[in-house]
Every structure is written in structure tokens, then in C-alpha cells.
Amino acid sequence: MSGVRVAHFCDSHPGRSDGVAISVATTVTLLRDAGHEVQVYQPAPLLRGRAEPCGVRSVPVPLRNVRIGVPRFPGMRRVPEVVHIHTQGPVGVGGLRYARAHDIPVVMTWHTDLLAYSAHFMEIQLGAAHAAQRLQVGWTVRDYLKLTRPGTERRAQLVRVGQEFLDRTAILIAPSEKTAASLAEFERVPPVWTVPTSVTLPDCPLSRDDLRRSLRLPADAPVVLAVGRATKEKDPQLLLEAFARLLRRLPDARLVMLGVLQRRQAVLRQARQAGVAHALRLVRPVPHASMAAYYRMADVLAFASTTDTQGLVLIEAEAQGLPVVLADAALAGTHRLSTAPDADSFAAALVRVLTDPSLHREVAEAGRAAAGAYSTQNYLDHLLRAYSAAQGVARASVGASLAARTAG
Structure with missing residues (x-):
């Protein structure tokens, strides 16, 4: 695949010690080293300029190693050919909205089991409410209140929000077979590519x-x-x-x-x-x-x-x-x-x-x-094929839309 322009959107800030931040850093490095044009949008301190790769002003959550981004993306150098969403928080939602506004195909990596995490983190419910509002899904007050009730009602609402993400995604990347199997709870799922993230560790001289x-x-x-x-x-x-x-x-x-x-x-x-x-x-x-x-x-x-x-x-x-x-x-x-x-x-x-x-x-x-099967080249090859497939899905969708209008 020739050089591709891709924009990544992630709610985990750079340097955070979690798998999502490490996966994004690995992915971006591999793409750039291979000559692709990559823009990265992740939470950065509120008063810092929008220098890459920390492109989204954010505020810290007290007592948590988490930052909440306030996404604004007016300064993209060039409109990307593919948008890659890594999280379902404000930055991820902002990326999804940007892609919809510019008719850009979306690839999303399902890094986190949000349904499992919702039992431990109140911000999952808050994030779901924010996503429902920003994606204009038409919820009533009663729908939002269901997120406050532990149990089947809350889970059903979280599945509804997750479905909104999936419906806006051309290709979904699952980092494991476990993740791919967990998607059975959703009614509609885009093509799923199981692509484990490659990791490399530099040698350390410490004995x-x-x-x-x-x-x-x-x-x-x-x-x-x-x-x-x-x-x-x-x-x-x-x-x-x-x-x-x-x-x-x-x-x-x-x-x-x-x-x-x-x-x-x-x-x-x-x-x-x-x-x-x-x-x-x-x-x-x-x-x-x-x-x-x-x-x-x-x-x-x-x-x-x-x-x-x-x-x-x-x-x-x-x-x-x-x-x-x-x-x-x-x-x-x-x-x-x-x-x-x-x-x-x-x-x-x-x-x-x-x-x-x-x-x-x-x-x-x-x-x-x-x-040894998780080589960086293997991961990069699969990723680029997913981007190409997403662009193909987008072209097919445009073609079908034009054909429908012509027939009408």
C-alpha cells in the first residue's frame, strides 16, 4: 500500500502506563517509520499548545491518572484518508464526528471491554451519556437515567451506545479472539479483523x-x-x-x-x-x-x-x-x-x-x-490492509448511494 494519511484518536494520554497508550504509540511509530503520514490526537495539558502528538487540550481527573479531552480539530494539516479510533471517550467521539463530517472511513480498534469496566468506573456511564449526546442518538431523559441503574438496564444502554460506534465503523480491529467473540452481544457488527498488537521491548543493560x-x-x-x-x-x-x-x-x-x-x-x-x-x-x-x-x-x-x-x-x-x-x-x-x-x-x-x-x-x-508470531511487520501489514479495506468499503458505499439516487 502506498503512503496513507491516517489520523488516530485516543483518550489515553501519551506516556500513560496502560495497554491502549502503548498500542497507539507502537502503531504510530510503525506507520511513520514506514513512510506514512500520521496525525495523533490525544489529551494534553490544558494550557499547552496543540503540538503533535499531544493535540487535544484536556483537564485531569482528581486522584486518577486520567485526563478528559476537549476535542477540537480545526488545525489538521491535511484531511486524512482514514480515521482510526482507539477509544470511546470524548476524543474518540470527536474523531468519529470528524470522520462523519468529512466522509472519511473509520477503522476502530476495540481495545477495552467497556461493559466489564462499567462495574468499576463511573466514568464509563458518564462517557456513554456524553457519546449519546454528541452522536445525536435521540435519547430521552429516561434513556439517560437508565445508565445510573446497575444491572440489565445499564448494560442494555451501554450496548446501544456501543452499537452507535459500530454502525459508524467500516472495519473493526479486535486485538484477540476473546475480544472478537465478545462482540456477539451487538446486533450489527462491521467486518472484524483479529489483529493482535505487536510489542517490542528495547534491551535493558540492568542485570x-x-x-x-x-x-x-x-x-x-x-x-x-x-x-x-x-x-x-x-x-x-x-x-x-x-x-x-x-x-x-x-x-x-x-x-x-x-x-x-x-x-x-x-x-x-x-x-x-x-x-x-x-x-x-x-x-x-x-x-x-x-x-x-x-x-x-x-x-x-x-x-x-x-x-x-x-x-x-x-x-x-x-x-x-x-x-x-x-x-x-x-x-x-x-x-x-x-x-x-x-x-x-x-x-x-x-x-x-x-x-x-x-x-x-x-x-x-x-x-x-x-x-514470535507478533512481529511488527506482520502487525503493520495487517493494519495497512485494514485501512485499504476500509477505503474500499467507503467507495462501495458511495457507489451504492449514487446508484440508488440514479435509480430514483
Whole structure:
């Protein structure tokens, strides 16, 4: 595909330690390195100029590592050929409206399971109300009030908003088979391309022993690593309860929770209640360039979340030869060791990997082989084909519209 002009719209601000921000940064870098013209619209500080790539003025949410964008897009250098939506917040909605106003085909990546997240974050409901209003779906006051009622009514309204996004999308990218399967709840779904995001980690000179010393970890202690936020949707309670059971079998083990910025005190309180505070190390988010060292330092990655759509950290860990144990069978595939999402099962699987060298090697080798399929070139090729397909859908739609008018 020759050079394409594409505009990306994302509500996760640059540098935020979440999979969406990392996916967008990876995607934009790959496209630009391949010679494509890319514009990026993400939240930036309110008083900062609209310099790329932080092009949307925004305000921070108190006590949360989140910014709410106030999208205005008057200064695009050139109208893009494709709009790529990554989120369903104000910036994503703004991108969708911009695409509709300029007859630009939309590709959307379904990064986040908003239906699952709605049980944990009130802003999902607020975002849905904002989207319904900005997309002019014709809701009544009663429709908006349904978003305040937990249960089937709220879920039905969220599905209705999600349907509005899907109806405005030419090609939908699902980062995993799990995500693709979850779309069955919607009545109408555009063509779905399952394209896992590629991730690459630069080599880090920090040695395993040096990192362990800096974290006050015994050189020969079994180390369980967990990577990501410790907010409720990631289920840190399950992780800590499973680790408490693991300690009964392996009293020298240590748990490193990397990327914990919010809810640190809550996690420490839960750790004390579980009796594992002495064996826990909480580490704030580190630069992505340092991540490889943490994967090499550990003996197993524990992934307790059941709400992730892909889990980029799984691929990162596997590429570094670290075996993965997860509590989400839908993300397991054929190469990962998964368990039921309960503390006994999760702990038992972690103990097996840590105490059985042959199983440890088998899971690590299978993960490394699977990670090799997520090459950056493979991801880029699929992405460009999706953009081309979206443009084809748009041309076919215009042709059908012209034919209908002519026939009339």
C-alpha cells in the first residue's frame, strides 16, 4: 500500500502506563517509520499548545491518572484518508464526528471491554451519556437515567451506545479472539479483523542481580511478577490471596507488583490482611525501556485480570522467556497455563511452574514461540490492509448511494 494519511484518536494520554497508550504509540511509530503520514490526537495539558502528538487540550481527573479531552480539530494539516479510533471517550467521539463530517472511513480498534469496566468506573456511564449526546442518538431523559441503574438496564444502554460506534465503523480491529467473540452481544457488527498488537521491548543493560538487589530481593528467592495497574478491574485481591496460599508452600517467595500508581495504600492494606506484606514489593510505573529487565528478573508472570482484551504484558513477558500463568482462560490460547479465577487454583498453578523445572521450561518455550508470531511487520501489514479495506468499503458505499439516487 502506498503512503496513507491516517489520523488516530485516543483518550489515553501519551506516556500513560496502560495497554491502549502503548498500542497507539507502537502503531504510530510503525506507520511513520514506514513512510506514512500520521496525525495523533490525544489529551494534553490544558494550557499547552496543540503540538503533535499531544493535540487535544484536556483537564485531569482528581486522584486518577486520567485526563478528559476537549476535542477540537480545526488545525489538521491535511484531511486524512482514514480515521482510526482507539477509544470511546470524548476524543474518540470527536474523531468519529470528524470522520462523519468529512466522509472519511473509520477503522476502530476495540481495545477495552467497556461493559466489564462499567462495574468499576463511573466514568464509563458518564462517557456513554456524553457519546449519546454528541452522536445525536435521540435519547430521552429516561434513556439517560437508565445508565445510573446497575444491572440489565445499564448494560442494555451501554450496548446501544456501543452499537452507535459500530454502525459508524467500516472495519473493526479486535486485538484477540476473546475480544472478537465478545462482540456477539451487538446486533450489527462491521467486518472484524483479529489483529493482535505487536510489542517490542528495547534491551535493558540492568542485570538480573542488580535489579533484585535494588528491590531488596534475595538472590535465590522465587519471584512472582505482576505488571499493570492495581485498580479493581485488574483484581489485585485475587493476586494477593493466591500469593498468600503460594507462600505456605514457598515461604521464601516474593511478589513484585510493577506499575502500581493508584490505590497503593489499599493494596498494602489488602496485603497485610492476607499476611503477605513482608514479601511484597510495590513498584511505580517505570519507563517502557526498562521493562525487559523486570521480566528477566522474575521467575513467573501472574496475570489475575479477567477484563483485558489482549494483555500486552503477556506478550512482552513471553518474548523475554518468562512463563505466564493467568486466571483468564479466554486469553490462554494453546500455549499459556490458565486456571479458574479463584485463589486456590491460581496459587496451585503458580506453585507448579515454580517447582517443576520441566513445566517451567515448557511454558516458557511455548510462550516465546507464540510471541514470535507478533512481529511488527506482520502487525503493520495487517493494519495497512485494514485501512485499504476500509477505503474500499467507503467507495462501495458511495457507489451504492449514487446508484440508488440514479435509480430514483
